[in-house]
Amino acid sequence: MxxxxxxxxxxxxxxxxxxxxxxxxxxxxxxxxxxxxxxxxxxxxxxxxxxxxxxxxxxxxxxxxxxxxxxxxxxxxxxxxxxxxxxxxxxxxxxxxxxxxxxxxxxxxxxxxxxxxxxxxxxxxxxxxxxxxxxxxxxxxxxxxxxxxxxxxxxxxxxxxxxxxxxxxxxxxxxxxxxxxxxxxxxxxxxxxxxxxxxxxxxxxxxxxxxxxxxxxxxxxxxxxxxxxxxxxxxxxxxxxxxxxxxxxxxSSGRAGHVQSQHRAQRGGLFHPEVKLWDRVEVGQLLGYVHDPFGNVLEEICAELSGRLIVLRVCPRILPGEFAATIVPFEE
Ligand SMILES: [Zn+2]
The missing domain is CATH 3.40.630.10 (Zn peptidases)
Incomplete structure (x- = not known):
């Protein structure tokens, strides 16, 4: 035992x-x-x-x-x-x-x-x-x-x-x-x-x-x-x-390492990504859409910085304030 x-x-x-x-x-x-x-x-x-x-x-x-x-x-x-x-x-x-x-x-x-x-x-x-x-x-x-x-x-x-x-x-x-x-x-x-x-x-x-x-x-x-x-x-x-x-x-900047703090949805809905995990993206690039219950676009979520997508939401449901993606600004 x-x-x-x-x-x-x-x-x-x-x-x-x-x-x-x-x-x-x-x-x-x-x-x-x-x-x-x-x-x-x-x-x-x-x-x-x-x-x-x-x-x-x-x-x-x-x-x-x-x-x-x-x-x-x-x-x-x-x-x-x-x-x-x-x-x-x-x-x-x-x-x-x-x-x-x-x-x-x-x-x-x-x-x-x-x-x-x-x-x-x-x-x-x-x-x-x-x-x-x-x-x-x-x-x-x-x-x-x-x-x-x-x-x-x-x-x-x-x-x-x-x-x-x-x-x-x-x-x-x-x-x-x-x-x-x-x-x-x-x-x-x-x-x-x-x-x-x-x-x-x-x-x-x-x-x-x-x-x-x-x-x-x-x-x-x-x-x-x-x-x-x-x-x-x-x-x-x-x-x-x-x-x-x-x-x-x-x-060592303030929010680095906090993977849930970037790219938050303003309004909840269904998130549809337009990018893939580990894609290289540029600031302002469209990451995906949040759709309302009728399928209309509620908001576009765009890259807040340039870098690699290290985290990406894969379950579409997103609540207001939840994150859609995390980007790390690796220099390449
Ligand atoms: Zn954990």
Whole structure:
């Protein structure tokens, strides 16, 4: 039977070297007594080394990272490994159960409530346990995401830049992952990436196609990236990428990194794109139309800047104020 531990009972040192461990960490109970628990996976190598923390399911409708963590855990060989993989593939269990971005009971977005509150709503408690007990164990942290329900996203790797002493290590780690697209932005409060940054742990988040898909090529890319991060840490033998990819941008301006803040519909309706994901577009170019219930054009949504379409709405329904697309101004 798989053990359930209180967070105070969990320690990496209690897991023997050269072994794999699966267990639950108890997070709390619901009113009818159901336990809410994190599934936790640990692989300890034969030799000492660094700790890579990998998490997914921060948003419950993003599956690529969950599948990648499961696959990476299965395939890691303890005899080849130094150091430790610490992985939580379903960081927000109430959201995973609901198949929703936010927790089903308190309707909170885990990546907007950091650093959390140990006496707060359930999602805030999860954030606090992660920030207080899990993050300090890490030498490097990655949180896996994907486009949410109704949108597609060109896979990329994101991180925060600023004056943290770990920024240069983090920059090298982000490149080491091996993503084709890297978008480093300024600090946004409340995000899990903000908690990682505040803890001065080199960290990053990854984005995949999403829309509740779990495309094998996206999962494979994440698995390869985890291997590269282990090589970067010196925990596995072999090489990893050291040169920035062609699409590499660092941008600390205010709204950068906030993928839902551009190209918002003024009036709700059905969005019909006139462009494709990852198209190069110029400022002012028509991105798509919003149609009313009769099929008439309510509004045209045009590019607010020039660059690449990194996110595009694929489910036509759009509410007033919802985003239609996100453009990153890569210089090409
Ligand atoms: Zn997400």
């Amino acid at each position: 798989v053990q359930t531990l209180q967070i105070s009972e969990f320690s990496l040192a209690s897991i023997p070297p050269a072994s794999k461990w699966q267990g639950w960490i108890h997070l709390g109970e619901l009113p009818a007594g159901e336990q809410v628990r994190w599934p936790v996976l640990v692989v300890r190598g034969r030799r000492p080394g660094k700790v890579l923390l990998a998490t997914a399911g921060t948003h419950g409708d993003e599956y690529e990272g969950m599948a990648a963590i499961h696959q990476f855990y299965r395939q890691l060989k303890v005899d080849e490994l130094s150091g430790t993989l610490l992985a939580i593939p379903m960081l927000n269990p109430p959201a995973v159960t609901g198949g929703t971005r936010d927790g089903v009971w308190d309707h909170r977005n885990l990546s907007r409530v950091f650093p959390g509150d140990p006496k707060g709503l359930f999602t805030e408690r999860i954030a606090a346990i992660y920030a207080t007990h899990i993050l300090p164990l890490a030498d490097l942290a990655i949180d896996f995401h994907a486009a949410g329900t109704g949108a597609h996203l060109r896979p990329f790797l994101g991180t925060y830049i600023g004056d943290s002493p770990v920024v240069e290590t983090q920059r090298q780690a982000v490149i080491a992952f091996g993503a084709e697209v890297i978008w480093a932005t300024g600090y946004l409060p409340g995000r899990i990436m903000g908690a990682i940054y505040d803890a001065q742990v080199p960290g990053m988040y990854a984005e995949a196609t999403g829309n509740r898909l779990c495309r094998p090529q996206d999962v494979e890319h994440y698995v390869q990236g985890l291997g590269n991060l282990m090589r970067f840490l010196g925990n596995l033998p072999g090489n990893y990428p050291t040169d920035p990819p062609r699409f590499y941008r660092e941008d």
